Amino acid sequence: TFFATPLCTPTRVQLMTGQYGFRTGYLGMNNKAFIPAPGSPETDIGSRFTFADLLKTRGYATAQSGKWQLSGKLPTLIRDAGFDEYRMWAYEHNLPPGVKHPGREPNNDQHSRYWHPSIVQNGEHLPTKPEDFGPDLFNDFVIEFARRHREKPFFIYYTSVLTHGPRVETPDPAKPGARVPASLKSNLEYFDHLMGRLLASLKADGLAANTYVFLVGDNGTAGDGKGTPTELGARVPGILWGADVKHGVVSRAVADLTDIFATLADLSGATLPKDRVFDGKSFASVLRGEKPRHRDWIYS
Numbered sequence: 001t002f003f004a005t006p007l008c009t010p011t012r013v014q015l016m017t018g019q020y021g022f023r024t025g026y027l028g029m030n031n032k033a034f035i036p037a038p039g040s041p042e043t044d045i046g047s048r049f050t051f052a053d054l055l056k057t058r059g060y061a062t063a064q065s066g067k068w069q070l071s072g073k074l075p076t077l078i079r080d081a082g083f084d085e086y087r088m089w090a091y092e093h094n095l096p097p098g099v100k101h102p103g104r105e106p107n108n109d110q111h112s113r114y115w116h117p118s119i120v121q122n123g124e125h126l127p128t129k130p131e132d133f134g135p136d137l138f139n140d141f142v143i144e145f146a147r148r149h150r151e152k153p154f155f156i157y158y159t160s161v162l163t164h165g166p167r168v169e170t171p172d173p174a175k176p177g178a179r180v181p182a183s184l185k186s187n188l189e190y191f192d193h194l195m196g197r198l199l200a201s202l203k204a205d206g207l208a209a210n211t212y213v214f215l216v217g218d219n220g221t222a223g224d225g226k227g228t229p230t231e232l233g234a235r236v237p238g239i240l241w242g243a244d245v246k247h248g249v250v251s252r253a254v255a256d257l258t259d260i261f262a263t264l265a266d267l268s269g270a271t272l273p274k275d276r277v278f279d280g281k282s283f284a285s286v287l288r289g290e291k292p293r294h295r296d297w298i299y300s
Contacts, residue, residue: 008227009069010035011219011257012159016050016081018261018278020299024048029227045070045081049273051261052082055155058268063145064088065138066159067113075123087141089113089134089161090120099125106166113161114168133171135162139194143201150205153268162191165222184221199241212242212267214260234300246289253286256298263287 010026021027021034025042028034036042052062064078064086072078074096078086088094091111095101095118103116111118117134119126121141128137142158163184170190172178180186195215202208217236218226225232238255258280265272266282279299285291 008218012070013045013048015216015257015260016045016052016157017048018051018258018272018280019276020258020279023277023279043071046072046076048081049276050082051264052155052157054082054261054265054270054272055153055268056082058153058270060153060155060268061145061149062155062157063142064157064159065141065145066161067164068094068159074120077120077123083157085122085145087119087121087126087138089138090118090125094120096120096123096125101125103128103130106168108166113164114166135160135190135194136171139198143198146202146207146211147205150207155264160191160194162194163187164218209243212240212245215239215241216257216260229300234298240287242287245287249289251286251292253283253292253294254296254298255283255286255294256280256300259283259294 008029010021010029013024013026014021017024025036025040026034041047052064056062062083062085064083066087066089068078068086068088070081072080074094077094078088089111090101092101101111101118103112103118104110105112105114113134115133116130117128117132117137119128119134119137126137128134138158138161142156145156146154167182167184167187169179169182170186172180173190173193180190199208199213202211202213216238219236220226220228220233227233258278259282260280262272262278262280262282263284264270266284272278281295283294286294
């Protein structure tokens, strides 16, 4: 049983397919020369073989929670990429016909992912209130899905909306009803609080012994190297948790997002299709402390 978290569009495609951008067409973020043309076959993530498709071959129930920002339209949105259920932050074009959501993010006209969030769950608009905080609702969905599927294998792709800008006030975990002022620090601390709730629920529900949690950071911080092939844009946190993961290790092993696909195949016993190239290599032996090294290089 597995979880995964991050990222912006090119890195999510790389993570979900186990392939580098020169195979998928997603080579960058903002320059149109490095992004598939709108409406082209390359933009259709639902036509690709994803890590959710891979794990479904082993009988896994699959879910997505949080950011999507990829292709697809209702009613097949997200499900065509291999996910049985989802709770997604919805742009206007993701909402069911005739639905208008009032919540907007501070200082722009984008549908809110934070307070009074715009959410579509399994094809239907999920009404929210101004006092509802989106990250709480996405985290609750992850915990509830895991709880419902505790008797069978499950995989949840948890693409957290925190700590992406805009920075907003967060709930104060120590004072119900109060809020903590907006900053990167407070947003990161609230994300950490949510991860603590998630891990505590896995332990309380008896799932800690056979669940892996893969936590991966975004590809840099906005305004400070994001999307660049430098250390600031390519070297990100990776924290991995599980019963047979060697605890307390700060690893110097080099790995990249394509490796997660291969590692999930290794840990689940799934067989990679032979009709396409996968760029990743399993680092399961590194997780177990059997090897100190993994790769000599990565491609960013």
